[in-house]
Amino acid sequence: xxxxxxxxxxxxxxxxxxxxxxxxxxxxxxxxxxxxxxxxxxxxxxxxxxxxxxxxxxxxxxxxxxxxxxxxxxxxxxxxxxxxxxxxxxxxxxxxxxxxxxxxxxxxxxx
Amino acid sequence: xxxxxxxxxxxxxxxxxxxxxxxxxxxxxxxxxxxxxxxxxxxxxxxxxxxxxxxxxxxxxxxxxxxxxxxxxxxxxxxxxxxxxxxxxxxxxxxxxxxxxxxxxxxxxxxxxx
Numbered sequence: 001x002x003x004x005x006x007x008x009x010x011x012x013x014x015x016x017x018x019x020x021x022x023x024x025x026x027x028x029x030x031x032x033x034x035x036x037x038x039x040x041x042x043x044x045x046x047x048x049x050x051x052x053x054x055x056x057x058x059x060x061x062x063x064x065x066x067x068x069x070x071x072x073x074x075x076x077x078x079x080x081x082x083x084x085x086x087x088x089x090x091x092x093x094x095x096x097x098x099x100x101x102x103x104x105x106x107x108x109x110x111x
Numbered sequence: 112x113x114x115x116x117x118x119x120x121x122x123x124x125x126x127x128x129x130x131x132x133x134x135x136x137x138x139x140x141x142x143x144x145x146x147x148x149x150x151x152x153x154x155x156x157x158x159x160x161x162x163x164x165x166x167x168x169x170x171x172x173x174x175x176x177x178x179x180x181x182x183x184x185x186x187x188x189x190x191x192x193x194x195x196x197x198x199x200x201x202x203x204x205x206x207x208x209x210x211x212x213x214x215x216x217x218x219x220x221x222x223x224x225x
Contacts, residue, residue: 006154044155049213086155096214099214103154
């Protein structure tokens with residue numbers, strides 16, 4: 001079952017433009033949602049999580065339970081934001097938390 | 112501080128040969144451990160996870176197996192590799208016993224089966 005869907009494989013924007021990376025999930029309970037980022041030649045790392053309600057590197061993401069979405073947004077994209085972004089869902093299963101990832105969106109910020 | 116290491120970083124193997132990828136976590140005890148495969152356009156596929164020594168759960172049927180001989184060691188294996196096993200394999204850990212928490216990833220191991 002496809003639990004996390006990222007419809008865009010590639011998103012290209014110009015520097016200074018707003019950016020929105022879409023993420024939809026399917027889960028009937030109360031999952032925890034994350035955004036992970038992978039910069040060129042670096043390991044996959046956490047960008048933000050919905051329970052923290054933080055803004056990291058200018059990015060924010062709001063969990064919309066009605067639309068089952070967790071879109072990642074930034075008002076003014078920077079060239080250093082170019083990377084691969086993965087949306088992830090976690091839910092408890094017995095004494096363990098499973099993590100499921102979307103197929104990823106490559107963000108290309110052009111100068 | 113906690114660290115996670117994977118090796119080898121790159122591996123080229125012929126079809127039918129065995130495989131062993133190793134992952135070690137330092138600076139923590141009783142972590143939850145995960146193996147993922149990262150394929151272009153398909154994202155990260157959860158392969159195996161473990162909550163303790165000798166406790167392995169498989170997420171999808173496949174040609175691979177996993178073992179956890181020690182608390183902080185997680186091994187991905189195959190007796191006979193297939194072409195379709197080629198990919199980028201990621202090991203990850205998180206704090207065990209917590210309701211929430213992020214995953215921490217290793218550098219990854221790129222496997223090419225010829």
